[in-house]
Amino acid sequence: MALGLWVDPRIAKHLLRDEGEVIVDEVRHHWAAYVRPVLEGLVGFGLLLLSGVTPVDVAWLPILLAFGVLGHALWLAVAAHRDRFVITNMRVFRVHGVLGQSLATMPLSRILDITVRRPLHGRILGFGHFCFESAAQEQGIRDVRYVAHPYQRDLAIQRVVQRAGLRGRQFH
Incomplete structure (x- = not known):
């Protein structure tokens, strides 16, 4: 049991529950990260x-x-397991680290662009990498690697941003 507590990054403690923040998606690494x-x-x-x-x-x-x-x-293996990318209704954040723990947060309003990179082996195995662009020069979240179902996760982020009213309606 003690090992399980040590390996679990405990995402819930980073949520702003009193502000109504809820998890939309918690992204663990694709199995290819464990190869x-x-x-x-x-x-x-x-x-x-x-x-x-x-x-x-x-x-x-x-x-x-x-x-x-x-x-x-x-x-x-422990580093890959403890590395989590979380999408909430207010922000995206990444928690990672084995002995120490790092937390990098980006409010949804700061996300300007998301690039989904899928190398050949990622297309075959079903994973991709996210690259976030924001208005800031340096940011804590830039590259998130080995994301399973990257296009669905990108759409989830776009839906949350749209629902939050941070982007104007797009007409085709």
Whole structure:
């Protein structure tokens, strides 16, 4: 149970409940973001198996390397799991970090443009990356990577912005 609390980024504590803020969508990473940690984990287990056939006097080396690689793979997996992008009726924000936690917020009124990038492997596997443009030179939220169903999520943001009355009606 303690591990679950440590791995959960606890999004609800960042909401402005008394102002009526509600979550429209909480975006976790697509499974493709976990491919690298899994591959590193397999390399780590391979090094552990290698230590079984290595002479005893140097078996410590592949074991040490295995623990280093497995630790790094675990770190990457936890970092991907704790990285959340949240769309609310008032703003978008991103919470991420393993030992420490960073929170970057952008009010809906500051979102000028959203670019959805879908590389070839993202199109095949069903993910994309968001790039937010705002009026500010530097912003806390710029790139959000490995977003599942990026076009639907982009439409969700556009709907929330439209419902908030932040954009004029568009006529075709």
